[in-house]
Amino acid sequence: MSAPMTPAREPWRSERGARTLLSRIAEPYDETVQELVAEHGVLDLVGYAVRDGRTPDGVPLTRLLSRLGRSLGVDEEQVTRALGVRVLVPGDAEWPAGLDDLTAVPWALWVRGPLRLDEAADGAVGVVGSRASSSYGDEAAARICFDLAERGRTIVSGAAYGIDAAAHRAALAADEGRTVAVLAGGVDVAYPRSNAELIARVGQHGALVSETPPGGAPARMRFLSRNRIIAALSVGTLVVECGLRSGARNTVAHARELDRHVMAVPGPVGSALSAGCHQEIRAGAVLVTDADEVIELVGRMGEDLAPVKRGGRVPQDDLDPETRRVWQWLRPRRSVSVDEVMVRSGLGLGEVLVALSELEERGLAEQLLDGWKRRSG
16 A cells, blocks of 8 residues: 555444455455455454555465455445445344354345344245246245235345245235345345336335445345345245256255255146255255245244144034944935945944934935935035
């Protein structure tokens, strides 16, 4: 550097300033930088880069220098004020504890929106799936997410096309529904552009989150990197519809590594769009079909149980075994004699007569001149 900077222009000397600067000069998925952070800590590492361009033991910090000059000129306070965003770092009251479970903890997060991130993460459900979703997938995601949001669960997703968009829209449609969109670019960069209105609504009513500083463009590796944040912010990740090769399965892999719940919605067995979901179920994901089943998994053990699904009840369900045996041998379109019922049911005369009387009283059988028949309706 040409001349030492004055203390007023050295925000990187604080932990918060060092973390925001590191976020601008290095990619969070860069394993070499992660190793340097693990060895030196963020504050010291950034200091070495700014002052000398190398560590005390002479290791060049080449990967941190290409963006350094431009990034040192950014007034982070002015940027956050102008955009109406806030910066979170580990240790802040709003920092979600689940993020600390990550191997690569974000150096900082930029957040836009009224929803506190720590409160939003409490019981949150991550929802991911195909960008090229079908109407079946969109309907399933919307139905489940709306019901989850109505019951106070935050929906965390990535604001992409398809399942992500369906999940966010459903949460916003719920009464006081909460949703968080984790973006691959800066929180001021709406991507995909055709989802700009949806992303703006999430920022107005929920929260937009990114570890990429404002102005940062989305890129493939940033999408993959942000998936770990979706998984870490959630107590469970639900994949609604995805193919065998899908970024959604990358999020599921992070959820498994973090020992979070993994759930999947099944689809038609021949659908390529659901093949990834079926594979995840084979690998141990819990098959779910509605919000009750999701909450049973991510909720309070033994308390948030999903109701047992049963087929519709019919009058004969309440019959005792002998009466049901008689009923099953009656015919709806022809009469059957008492002797025939005895032979077919294997019951005695008295048992058959008692059963027929019970069926007649319940409106399930009627006596004709030549025998008995099952009563329809």
